Amino acid sequence: xxxxxxxxxxxxxxxxxISRAASALFVTQPSISKAVRDLEAELQIQILSxxxxxxxxxNAGNELLFYAKVLLEQSxxxxxxFNPQNSNRLTKLSISSQHHGYVIAALNRLLTVLDSRxxxxxxxxxxxxxxxxxxxxxxxxxxxxxxxxxxxxxxERSFMTKDLDFTPLxxxxxxxxxxxxxxxxxxxxxxxxxxxxxxxxTYQQDDVPLYFSESDIVSNDISQRIYVxxxxxxxxxxxxxxxxxxxxxxxxxxxxxxxxxxxxxxxxHRIQIxxxxxxxxxxxxxxxxxxxxLEDTLRNSFPR
Numbered sequence: 001x002x003x004x005x006x007x008x009x010x011x012x013x014x015x016x017x018i019s020r021a022a023s024a025l026f027v028t029q030p031s032i033s034k035a036v037r038d039l040e041a042e043l044q045i046q047i048l049s050x051x052x053x054x055x056x057x058x059n060a061g062n063e064l065l066f067y068a069k070v071l072l073e074q075s076x077x078x079x080x081x082f083n084p085q086n087s088n089r090l091t092k093l094s095i096s097s098q099h100h101g102y103v104i105a106a107l108n109r110l111l112t113v114l115d116s117r118x119x120x121x122x123x124x125x126x127x128x129x130x131x132x133x134x135x136x137x138x139x140x141x142x143x144x145x146x147x148x149x150x151x152x153x154x155x156e157r158s159f160m161t162k163d164l165d166f167t168p169l170x171x172x173x174x175x176x177x178x179x180x181x182x183x184x185x186x187x188x189x190x191x192x193x194x195x196x197x198x199x200x201x202t203y204q205q206d207d208v209p210l211y212f213s214e215s216d217i218v219s220n221d222i223s224q225r226i227y228v229x230x231x232x233x234x235x236x237x238x239x240x241x242x243x244x245x246x247x248x249x250x251x252x253x254x255x256x257x258x259x260x261x262x263x264x265x266x267x268x269h270r271i272q273i274x275x276x277x278x279x280x281x282x283x284x285x286x287x288x289x290x291x292x293x294l295e296d297t298l299r300n301s302f303p304r
Contacts, residue, residue, distance in 0.1 A: 001042060003075055005035045006068035009047070012036075013065050014295075016054030039064070069296070076289075077113050091119035093286055096134035097144040099125055099203055099231045101255030102301050106294040113289065125231075127203070135276045136162040141287055143276040144294070146248060148174065148269040163279045170298055174268030175249025179239050179259050189264045192221070199224035201234060201243040235260065248273060249303030262303050273298065 008021070012032070015021045022029040040047050047061035057065060091114060097103040107123065124134055131143040147155050159166050176190060184190050184198075204227040226243060228234050237243050239257040248271050249262035275291065277283060283291075 001039065003072065005039050006072055008032045008035045009039070009061075009065055009068045010072060012048070012055065013057065013299075018055060073109070073113055077116060091117050091286055092121075093119070093284075093290070094122040094124070094134075094140040095142055095144065095290070096124040096126070096131040096140035098128055098131060098146065099234065100144060100146070101231065101252040102250060102294065102297045103144050105252045105255050105301075106290060106297045109293040109297070110286070110290045114286070132158060132162065132164070132276065135164060135278060138278070141277065141281070141283065142291075144273075145276065146271050146273045148271050150269055152272070159276065164276050165279050166274050166276050168272050168274040169295055170273050172248040172250065172271045172273070172303065174246060174265045174271060175262040175303055176265060177238050177245045177247060177249075177260055177262050178243075179241070180261055181259075182242055182244070184244075184263065185261060187263055189266045191266045195244060196221045196223070199226055199241070199243040201226040201228060201237050201245050203227070203234070204229050247271065250298060250301040251303075252297060252301040264303070 008025070008031075011021045011025055012018065015024065018032050018036075019029050022032050025032075036047055043060075043064070045060040045064070046058050047064060048055045049058055050056075095103070095107070103125075104123070107121075111121075122140070124130070124140060128145055128147075131140075131145050134140040135143040155166070176184070176195065178184060182198075184194060187194075200222045202225065226237065228237065234245065235257040238245060239259040246265070247262075249264065251260065251262055275294075
């Protein structure tokens with residue numbers, strides 16, 4: 001077993017075919033296929049199954065994928081630790097984000113790699129407008145945010161005005177977040193009309209435009225609203241009341257209250273998640289690694 005083989009396995013998890021993984025790594029398809037066969041022979045397991053829709057990881061393959069990621073992270077930490085050029089370098093990183101648990105989950109993975117380094121990290125979690133402004137003025141090198149398709153043109157104009165580039169990561173159908181004992185919890189999907197009799201909880205945006213709302217819902221039929229400023233308060237209200245919030249439906253284990261579930265909204269809009277950076281600014285290796293962790297964390301948080 002080699003680290004290169006493990007890198008192939010991790011890259012395969014990001015694509016639906018071996019050919020696409022090979023293209024992303026700038027290697028030949030037979031090279032990856034051989035690496036998979038060699039690992040299967042060495043470990044005596046089947047890693048992949050092939051369907052008419054592409055490749056799928058088997059249960060054993062998913063276990064191997066988990067260990068592959070751990071080993072690759074550890075190898076990066078070892079290489080950094082013994083690199084004399086890094087002995088006195090201070091790693092500085094500043095990230096702005098809306099109130100998303102997966103942002104912090106990905107950061108915690110990065111901290112394991114930075115463990116032996118000197119570092120200074122700043123995490124700014126706040127309003128959508130603050131995320132955009134932080135990146136625009138250089139307070140943060142990237143900003144993580146989401147918006148729905150109704151607001152797409154508004155956000156694109158805002159990014160263009162501030163000379164920012166937005167890189168999309170994933171797109172999701174709108175979901176509600178509610179507690180497991182909520183009157184709507186047994187529904188496979190809900191309508192906007194069903195939501196009108198329940199209180200709506202969202203993040204306070206003060207006097208900024210309505211499109212900057214993190215909850216991705218615009219309705220005059222909401223008669224009861226609650227505004228909060230932090231994820232902790234949001235989680236507690238959702239977990240123990242009949243309030244609801246609207247978002248991607250992603251639930252990151254250990255970063256959201258276990259009593260909270262998500263349910264899709266019928267005829268709901270699409271929500272785009274991605275990151276902002278200043279136009280044509282090159283991202284440092286540590287930031288690119290963080291974004292890899294962010295993508296992986298989101299994949300593991302997809303709505304069920």
